[in-house]
Structures are given as C-alpha cells and as structure tokens.
Amino acid sequence: MLTEVMIEDDRWQAAQLEPLAERAATATLTHLGLDPDAFEISVLGCDDARIAVLNGDFREKPQPTNVLSWPSDERAPETPGAVPDLPVPGQDAELGDIAIAYDTCAAEAAAGDKPLGDHVTHLIVHAVLHLLGYDHIRDQDATLMEATEVAILGKLGLPDPY
Numbered sequence: 001m002l003t004e005v006m007i008e009d010d011r012w013q014a015a016q017l018e019p020l021a022e023r024a025a026t027a028t029l030t031h032l033g034l035d036p037d038a039f040e041i042s043v044l045g046c047d048d049a050r051i052a053v054l055n056g057d058f059r060e061k062p063q064p065t066n067v068l069s070w071p072s073d074e075r076a077p078e079t080p081g082a083v084p085d086l087p088v089p090g091q092d093a094e095l096g097d098i099a100i101a102y103d104t105c106a107a108e109a110a111a112g113d114k115p116l117g118d119h120v121t122h123l124i125v126h127a128v129l130h131l132l133g134y135d136h137i138r139d140q141d142a143t144l145m146e147a148t149e150v151a152i153l154g155k156l157g158l159p160d161p162y
Contacts, residue, residue, distance in 0.1 A: 002026055002036045005043045011102045012045030015116055021098075023156070024124035031152045032132065038089030041131065043124070044099040051101035066104045067123040071096040075133025081140030084133025096131040098124065114161075122161045125152050 003021045007013060021043045026036040044050075048064035056062030058070070072094045075084040087095065100123060109119040129145055136142035150160045 002029070002039060003041050003043050005045060007045045008050060009045055009047040009102045011047075011106075015102070015106075015120065017043070017045045017100070017120065020117055020120050021124050024121045024152075025128050027152050027156050028125050028128040028132075031148070031155065032086060034086060035089050038093065039087070039095050040093055041095050041128065042097045044097070046099055046101055048101050048103035051099055051104070054099055064101055064104050066108060067098060067100045067127045069096060069098045069127040069130040071131045071133065076135055077133065080138045081144050083144070086132060095128070098127040098131070100124070100127070118158050119161075121156065121158060122149065122153060125149050 001022060002025050003018070005018045005021055007017065021041075025041050029036045029039065046054075051068065052062055052064045054068055055065050058068065073087070075087070077084050100120065105120055105123065106116055108114075109116045112119065126145075126149055129148060134141070134145045134148065136145050146162055150162065153159070153161065
C-alpha cells in the first residue's frame with residue numbers, strides 16, 4: 001500500500017479515510033507517471049485541536065487548517081510554473097507525511113455543498129502534490145498545481161473544485 005493511515009479521530013473511520021487516501025495518492029502518482037508501489041506516504045487523520053498544534057509547531061500558525069504536508073525532500077523548482085523534480089522510485093521511497101483535520105474538512109465540505117469524500121480526495125491530492133514539490137505561493141505555480149489537481153480529480157470522476 002502506498003499510504004499508511006493512522007486514525008486519531010474515530011470520525012475518520014466512518015468517512016473512509018483509508019481508502020480515500022489510497023485512491024487519491026495512487027491517482028496522483030499515476031497521473032505524474034510514477035509507480036505508486038515504489039513509494040510510501042504517512043497520513044494522520046486527526047481533529048482540529050491536533051492540527052492546530054501541528055500548524056503552530058511547524059508553520060507558526062496555531063489555528064486549525066484542513067490539511068498539512070511535510071515532504072521528505074525539497075523538490076520545488078526555482079522557475080515559476082515549472083514542474084518539480086519528481087522522485088526516483090526506490091531512492092526516494094518515503095515521500096513524506098500528511099495530516100488532515102476532520103472538523104475543518106467536514107465544515108468546508110458542508111459550506112461548499114460537496115460530499116465529504118470528494119473534498120477529502122481533493123485535499124489528499126493537493127497534499128500529495130505538495131509532497132512532490134508543487135506549491136501555490138507564486139501565481140504561475142498555483143496555476144500549474146490547480147490544473148494538475150483538476151486533471152487528477154477529473155480522472156477520478158470528480159468535479160473541478162475551483
């Protein structure tokens with residue numbers, strides 16, 4: 001399995017985080033021409049309180065957010081809008097870690113009138129792209145990342161979240 005999911009908040013069991021994370025991560029790597037069997041991603045299903053602590057510790061923003069990611073290696077390109085250097089199977093097996101907060105995800109899905117599973121799938125795709133060096137700080141990078149997300153979600157039969 002590509003994803004190793006640790007559930008801290010039991011609501012993630014009912015939301016089917018494990019199969020959603022596996023499907024989203026596999027679709028992301030496959031879309032980019034990478035073999036999902038060659039990599040590992042850790043996913044933490046938590047609540048807003050836990051993610052607020054993580055956000056404070058790692059980003060100095062001690063408030064809840066929907067998803068956080070910590071890449072094992074820096075892959076972001078210097079050139080705006082350029083595709084990041086993708087990992088080499090076998091050498092860069094551990095892509096990194098993802099934490100996702102149930103409360104924020106459920107509230108965002110409800111506010112956007114989206115099924116929770118669709119929203120979670122989008123956020124896992126988004127987080128996996130971050131693990132691979134994609135970013136959205138600069139406009140050109142955001143355009144590339146969003147277009148990649150839309151293409152992956154489309155292959156999964158999900159609508160454009162933007």
